[in-house]
Amino acid sequence: MSRLSRTLVFLLFLAPYVFSLIVAQGRMALPAGFLGLVQSSFLQAALSALFAVTLGILTGVGLLGLPQRLRRSTEAAVLVGSFVPSIAWVLMWMVLLPNVRGVTAIVILxxxxxxxxxASAVVRKVRTRWAGSLELAMVEGAPRGLMWRRGLLPLLRSDLVTYLLTIFASSLSSFSIPLLMGGAEAWTFEIAIHQAVRIHSAWDQVAALTLWQWITLTVLLFVSRSRVPLRAGAIDHRESRAVEKYGWKPLVLLGVMPVASVLIVLLSSALRGVQQLETAGLLIDGGELGAVVLVSIFVAHLGGLLTAATTLFFALSRPSETERRLLSSYVAPSAVITGLMLLLVGMGSVSALADALRISFGCALVFAPVLWRMRWHVELSTLERQVEVAEIFGASAQMIAWRILWPQLRPLFYWTWGVATFWAFGDYAIGAVAASRPITLALLSRALLESYRLEAAAILIGLGLFLGFLSYLFFSNRGERNVGRKVS
Amino acid sequence: MRGKWITGSVMALFVGSAGILYLENRQNNKVTKPLVVMSYASFIASWGPGPELAKRFEAKTGTPVQFVQADDAGILLQRLRLVSADVVLGLDQSVLTGARSEMSWLPHSAKVDFPHDDFFVPIDWAPVGFVYRDGELTPPSSLDDLRHERFKNQIALEDPRTSAPGFQFLSWIARGRTDVELKTWIRQMHPGIQSVSPSWSQAYGLFTRGTAKLVLSYMTSPLYHQLIERDERYRFALFSGGHAVHVEFAGILAKCVSCDQAREFLQFLLLAENQKLIMEKNWMLPVVELPATEDLGPFRKVLEAARYLKPKDMATLEVSTADRERLLKLWSEAAP
Known part of the structure; x- marks a missing residue:
């Protein structure tokens, strides 16, 4: 049964690749300038990963220096940056640094x-795994710099590799930022795939690029994973003052300032946006906007739930280390391919429900592997010893899953639900292809953008961010509430 | 036991959703088949012309119209392989050749005094050029003017590979130039280019936010600001050497279910009152003459100015797939 479950999960993730091969009728051809594409995309992705991880760690150190209550809300605020649509980041960039373009702009954005x-993942890791060690270090009088250099950073090594690989993979498949900031050069595979589908309808190129990207990343991520062993301390959810001592508050500004700037740029013309919503007739009786908000909540939460359920389902099916690594190495193909494949769900039905389900399924397909790679893989590996002991004492598979794994994975389950819901509120890449009408806030804002109403679109994007933020806080707190519950 | 319950719930969620979809699909198949029209998001949005056109068509013929959103033209063609529709509305002239080769279309019976062929009917059009805000700069008066240093880092363009007006611009500047000349011309324009956005909406957003002072857009764009925002500052820079045009077409898919209604719908789109609706809600110009007595407000002035820019025939409008590929390749080599 477990093997069947795991096979089903893998088949689910492989479906978009199989789909692109079927559409291409098995033919494959690499586009002209392929080597240049490989070179520029890998350079861009490597630099992006390096800068993102450095900035993330520094922000994380800043967050750890804040008192618990302030930390939670600031962490959520910093996290907003990961959910702001790319166009908002680009707008901010063009307002602040209009003359800096190319790979520099792409990497920084x-x-x-x-x-x-x-930063959020670092904070959670340090708090839930190393709080005890920090207390000991504080008693011993270890200074902050030494503790990070000799203690935390080496302990976080496997996580840092995970973050590097995650950002590397996502930067390779990034779209709007490299397209807007990179000029004519295809800085990512996603752009090359997009050009092949939309401009040339060259599915043989799509299949080749998709497969090449997947195999390369799988091999790269798989090999990197096997070279850096996963390690973490036992789960220790105590809230310790030592954590605060080893953080350094001012660094939090590194994470807060870009997010604040982007939100200011996004909502700087809110009044004009309200007028635009009015002229679009969306505020007349609130009916359409209200319905879109409700559908967005449904779609985002279902997407979040499906993402969390998929990762949990896979974790509880007791995958081997190789299987865990395989899922960690998985990168979803272009949103265009996933979106087109999802049209098969519901046999091409154009009903709103079919659209909603397609977007939710699509979000789960894209987000689950990312979040698995980011946190589930490491977390599950750390529980391996407990599972082995339980097995020696004759615990059944059911008992291991529900008495050992689930109670300890529950906070992660809720965190995943929250993050994926936050992301799903902002999805328009899958929705634009898979949905038949603008049923979500993100899709409606896109339609407004196409009708001269940028400020109105910004308001809807802001509303989506706010709802996503609330959902994230809700699930995050729900997960935290479960922290410290006794493992039966 | 608890494990089975949760696993069962997750499975039930997936299976249940699929079941609901199946039942709903069956239900949809039982009611009167609507005419399914695939178009872009802003056309079918509640503030666009789509919903009112659907209402009028149903009142006239008794056939309900169901609008279905498609992404840009490239995705639209891919989407059509997987979902069914009767009419596709919004294909611009640069993708017609591709549309013909990738899909089968039925001939229409619409009559219109505007360039068309047996399969595609024009539904609206607009000259393409540059929009600016009065008082911010001295507007360009020709294509060559765009390379003047007073426009340094001021122009927001659209990427011709992903945007229809972006491609119209590329075709426009390619006219009468050899490949080498075109590349040189593009390179000489580099200093003026503030951004090359993947879509018109993003480029226009950069312009309305003040990041760019000049944007590649439509002759009708200032009308939106004038009529909806009561902002008179927006202007279209009229060029001495003429302009590119953007024409949107509709066609009937060969795999249509409601084919007769589809033909009727295309003819219906060309009625003066519907062309006026499209003009006012889609911010494009009509492809038929509107009655001289009709009060068109500021649109009248734009219609007069655009009269001389109307395309003459399909041959001047369409771009062959080979030419399109060649131009895009040149752009990739020469763009900033």
Whole structure:
């Protein structure tokens, strides 16, 4: 049964690749300038990953220096940066640094837009795994710099590799930022795939590029994973003052300032946006906007739940280390391919429900592997010893899953639900292809953008961010509430 | 036990969703088949012309119209392989050749005094050029003017590979130039280019936010600001050597279900009152003459100015797939 479950999960993730091969009728051809594409995209992705992880760690150190209550809300605020649509980041960039373009702009924007997620993961890791060690270090009088250099950073090594690989993979498949900031050069595979589908309808190139990207990343991520062993301390959810001592508050500004700037730029013309919503007839009786808000909440939460459920389902099916690594190495193909494949769900039905389900399924397909790679893989590996002991004492698979794994993975489950919901609120890449009408806030804002109403679109994007932020806080707190519950 | 319950719930969620979809699909198949029209998001949005056109068509013929959103033209064609529709509305002239080769279309019976062929009917059009805000700069008066240093870092363009007006611009500047001349011309324009956005909406957003002072857009763009925002500052820079045009077409898919209604719909789109609706809600110009007595407000002035820019025939409008590929390749080599 477990093997069947795991196979099903893998088949689910492989489906978009199979789809692109079927559409291409098995033919494959690499586009002209392929080597240049490989070179520029790998350079861009490597630099983006390096900068993002550096910024993420520094912001994380800043967050750790804040008192608990302030830390939680600031962490959520910093996290907003990872959910702001790319166009908002680009707008901010063009307002502040209009003359800086090319790979510099791409790398910095990738870094500032992903740093929040890394900072949040670092904070959680240090708090839940190393609080005890920090207490000991504080008693011993270890200074902050030494503790980070000799203690925390080496302990976080496997996580840092994970973050590097995660950002590397996402930067390779990034779209709007490299397209807007990179000029004519295809700085990512996603752009090359996009050009092949939309401009040339060259599915043989799509299949080749998709497969090449997947195999390269899988091999790269798989090999990197095997070279850096996963390690973490036992789960220790005590809230310790030592954590605060080893953080350094001022660094939090590194994460907060870009997010604040982007939000200021995004909502700087809110009044004009309200007028534009009015002229679009969306405020007349609030009916359409209200419905879109409700559908967005449904779609985002279902997407979040499916993402969390998929990762949990896979974790509880007791995958081997190789299988865990395989899922960690998985990178979803272009949103265009996933979106087109999802049209098969519901046999091409154009009903709103079919659209909603397609977007939610699509979000789960894209987000689950990312979040698995980011946190689940490491977390599950740290529980391996407990599972082995339980097995020696004759615990059944059911008992291991629900008495050992689930109670300890529950906070992660809720965190995943929260993060994926936050992301799903902002999705328009999958929705634009898979949905038949603008049923979500993100899709409606896109339609407004196409109708001269940028400020109105910004308001809807802001509303989506706010709702996503609330959902993230809700699930995050729900997970925290479960922290410290006794493991039966 | 608890494990089975949760696993079962997750499975039930997936299976249940699929079941609901299946039942709903069956339900949809039982009711009267609507005419399915695939178009872009802003056309079918509640503030666009789509919903009102659907209402009028149903009142006239008794056939309900169901609008379905498509992404840009490239995705639209891919989407059509997987979902069914009767009419596609919004294909611009640069993708018609591709549309013909990738899909089968039914001939239409619409009559219109505007360039068209047996399969595609024009539904609206607009000259393409540069929009600016009065008082911010001295507007360009020709294509060559765009290379003047007073426009340094001021122009927001659209990427011709991903945007229809972006491609119209590329075709425009390619006219009468050899490949080498075109590349040189593009390179000489580099200092003026503030950004090359993947879509018109993003480029226009940069312009309205003040990041760029000149944007590649439509002759009708200032009308939106004038009529909806009561902002008179927006202007279209009229060029001495003429302009590119953007024409949107509709066609009937060969795999249509409601084919007769589809033909009727295309003819219906060309009625003066519907062309006026499209003009006012889609910010494009009509492809038929509107009655001289009709009060068109500021649109009248734009219609007069655009009269001389109307395309003459399909041959001047369309771009062959080979030419399109060649131009895009040149752009990739020469763009900033």
């Amino acid at each position: 990738h870094a500032v837009s992903s740093a929040g997620l890394i």
